[in-house]
Amino acid sequence: MARLRFKALEALSMRKKVEFKLPSLKISDYFGQNAFGVPQMRSALAPEVFEKVVHVSHGKRVDKDTADAVAAAVKTWAMNRGVTHYTHWFQPLTGATAEKHDTFFDSTKGIEEFKGSALVQQEPDASSFPSGGIRSTFEARGYTAWDPSSPIFIWDTTLCIPTIFVSFTGEALDYKAPLLKAIEAIDRASTKVCRLFDRAVANVTPTLGWEQEYFVVDRALYNARPDLVMCGRTVFGHNPARGQQLDDHYFGTIPTRVQEFMKEFEVEAHKLGIPIRTRHNEVAPSQFEAAPMFEEANVATDHNQLLRDIMDRVAFKHDLKVLLHEKPFAGVNGNGKHNNWSLMTDTGVNLLQPTSSARENLLFLTFFVVSIKAVYEHADLLRASIASFGNDFRLGANEAPPAIISVFIGQTLSNVLDELEKNGNVKIEKGDNLYMKLGIDQIPEIIMDNTDRNRTSPFAFTGNKFEFRAVGSESNVSNPMMVLNLIVADQLNKFYSEVTKLTNKGKDRRLAIIEILRKYIKESKSIRFEGDGYSEAWVKEAEKRGLSNVRDTPRALDFYLSDKSTQLFSSNKILNEKEVKARHEIMIENYIKKAQIDSRVMGDLALNHIIPTAIAYQNKLIQNAKGLKELGVDNKEIISYIEEISQHISALRKNVNEMIEERKKINKIDDSRKRAIAYCDDIRHKYFDKIRYSVDKLELFIDDEDWPLVKYRELLFLK
Structure with a gap:
């Protein structure tokens, strides 16, 4: 074994930098060239077909003729790029992605063929994927079905079609199907609430910008550590004399080999339409981060899964290995995956973007307060959504939020909510300025720079979005994003019902909104915390407030099975009781x-x-x-x-x-x-x-x- 260690070190000493040549100095020259996105569809499809496909995510179905037209265009586009095979690319409950490749070539006809039926549906063997008892081993049939809201793409000379994965009896066997349902739920709920303010809003899309942390080590050294190969983490290893205590690695110069690797995986990501924007050294030695621009939540989750595959394959070419485990090394910072979440209307408004206008800020405050209330009501389920064996090593350590779910909003917005709570119970006469009487117009202008960051908070408002910081780096973000969108959708529906009930009794709509917001601010106050989440004082304070502090995964997963959670899933038609129990069993x-x-x-x-x-x-x-x-x-x-x-x-x-x-x-x-x-x-x-x-x-x-x-x-x- 010691010989293997020194052979690995010798191999490292002989390494030569793998030079990577950029295909162009302008990313715009090749961005999205391997994705069948909106520009490609617009040029390849008839206008009426294009309109049907781009709007399918808003509740419309793809008919046979449309599917055939898309399949023909996609086949031509792919074959012109040297593609011979296609696959339904799906996300089973393993946490990874899965694919089965079929060729376009039909030997009985002697031609390449790709029908709409093959685009829309396939039948992979479902017996060997986790099902939590939904399917017996001998019951093998499962179906993958095309998700038109996520772009088809070419990866490693194969046409990849993003799909959902369900059992023969219709239960979801993947992460994507429930996420899509949750996205539809928050679209409907948000649109209803938006139309209390602006009748022009037709739909609302949840957006996501993830930040992927990872370690990079030499492949030979990785192969010489059986624990890294088998567990993804080092089970043994004494801290070196120098670790991260000098704080000299964060934002430092990127090592040459790693930078060449970064250049190449970023180019591959850009070709696939993944808008990677940021690269930098993280806090721990050999730790780095990649982050894209925000995208629609469904597309962003697909892109995160795809990027993990890209990074691994490109790292191999550079004799490197990417480590995504939440805690691959003891004594230094672990890996997280911060999820920046917001809501965007089809009219171009970020619903979590404060403004200097008191009138517009009432819309912002509505979604802001309702989101906090949703986290308060379902903090335990949100905790369960980020529970995993690897994340247990990270949560509550000095680089990650604690297992106690709380919301940080900063002093400026705390003052805003306090002001609204104090001044909300007012009477107005005809011609009165409601916003002046509430004191909203006297609140200092709310801009992004007024909201500080709190790295100890698992759920923090960071200016124009909420940052869910507790998600583990190895996790599929679909699950926590499904839960987050679901709980906010559910609370928005309740908010709309409560406001409507008051307006039906003759109350002014604006006053009705203020009354419910004041109620939510009071009810959810205990979830708000502005201090040090690492401190023992917070643990004691959280207990006084009645907040859960479940530090290990087996017990945290119990929250999925609570009556409150199962009712939430079933009433919103996201998961039925059988599916919830199956997922709990799988986890x-x-x-x-x-x-x-x-x-x-x-x-x-x-x-x-x-x-x-x-x-x-x-x-x-x-x-x-x-x-x-x-x-x-x-x-x-x-x-x-x-x-x-x-x-x-x-x-x-x-x-x-x-x-x-x-x-x-x-x-x-x-x-x-x-x-x-x-x-x-x-x-x-x-x-x-x-x-x-x-x-x-x-x-x-x-x-x-x-x-x-x-x-x-x-x-x-x-x-």
């Missing part, structure tokens, strides 16, 4: 499997690599001690080293063997939820840190040339 099983893998890798490395190395090195010291004794030299220091190594070896062997026995008992538990909790409490929390402590201490004692695992200083600082 619980995923937690168990990842805990099993991590514990097995820890046991294997400890018993088969670390302990033998430690014993061999200990024997060297014993021989040296004997030799020194024969020479009459004092050898107390060597003896103390031998004793300490022996203590760590004994503790390591004891804890690993106990963990293995505990795992055997846990695996006999039939109830999957109880089994997951047992893995959490009796394996991860009880043994992971103990075992790691002994291994990391041994790393300090054993000669560097004998240590079998690539060290943190090599992984994080050598490029």
Whole structure:
């Protein structure tokens, strides 16, 4: 094993920078060339077909003739670019993407053919994808169905058609289908509320701009770490003398090899229409971030999944490896995926954009306050939406928000809400200026720079959007975005009903809106927090406020099954009870499997690599001690080293063997939820840190040339 480490280091020393030549100095020359987006559709389709396709996301269906016309145009466009195969590209509940490639060539006819029926629907084998009990193993049939609201694209010489994935009996087996339903729900609800202010609004689209954090390490060093290969994280590794404590990596100069890799994956992303805009060094050594311009939420989630594949494939060409695990290295910052969310009307108004106009700000305040109220009502479900085995290592650490869901809005907007709450109960006479009487026109102009950032807040308002900071970097953002859009849609519907009830009784519409907003501000006050989310004082304060602080995934996932959550899903026709229970079961099983893998890798490395190395090195010291004794030299220091190594070896062997026995008992538990909790409490929390402590201490004692695992200083600082 130690030989493998030094071979990897030797390979790294021989690396040469892979030069990447930009196809053009202007991104506009190639942006979107591999995506069948709006410009391509407009030029390739008849005007009436184009209109049907671009409006399909607003509740219209694609008929057979339209599908045939699109299929013919797409085939011609793809084949002109050397494409021979197509696939339905979908997002099963594994968290990754899936595809099955078919050729355009029909051997019975001797021609290339692509019909509308093949575009619209395929029948992949559904038996081996997670279903949570919806489907038995022998019931293999599942369907993928085209999502016209997300652009078809070419990736790796294959035509990829974004689709939903459902079972033979119609239940969703993917992340996209519920997200699309939630997007439709918030469109309908937001449009109703907008029309209280502006009758010209016809639809509202949720937008998303994600920020993807990731680590980059040399591929040879990665391959020499079995834990990185199997778990995506280092289960062992002592912190180097220098980590991130100098704060010199954040926004620092990007290493040359990494920058060439970035250039290439950005070009590939731009060709696919992914509007990557930002690249920079993150806080931890070897950590970086990519961020695009905001897009429609559905397209943005597809693009995030696609970018992960692009990054991995391009990294291979540069002899690098991208790490997306939420906590690949102990002692330095982990990876998050900040989700910047807003709502945009078809008239071009960002509903979460404050203005200097009191009249326009009432519309902003409506969506702002309703969003906060939605988070207050469903904070537990929002917490469940970001729960995962990997994110448990990150949440609540010094680089990530705590598991307590709260909302940060900044002092300026806090003052606005306080003012509205205090002055909202007014009477107006004909000709009165409502906004003046409310004090709204006296509130200082609200602009983006007036809202500070709070990196400890899981859900923060950042000027013209909410930033959901608690999402894990490895997660498919569809799930938290589905929940967020759903809870806001549900609250908007309730808001509209409450306002309508008051106006039907003759109350002025503006006063009715103010009355309900004041009510929501009072009711949701406990979810607002402006302080340090890392502090113990906040933990105590949150408990007083009645806010949940569920720190581990198995228990957080329980929130999916609450009566409140299942009612929310079913009443809005997003997921039925069967689908909700299935997803809970899948996530619980995923937690168990990842805990099993991590514990097995820890046991294997400890018993088969670390302990033998430690014993061999200990024997060297014993021989040296004997030799020194024969020479009459004092050898107390060597003896103390031998004793300490022996203590760590004994503790390591004891804890690993106990963990293995505990795992055997846990695996006999039939109830999957109880089994997951047992893995959490009796394996991860009880043994992971103990075992790691002994291994990391041994790393300090054993000669560097004998240590079998690539060290943190090599992984994080050598490029």
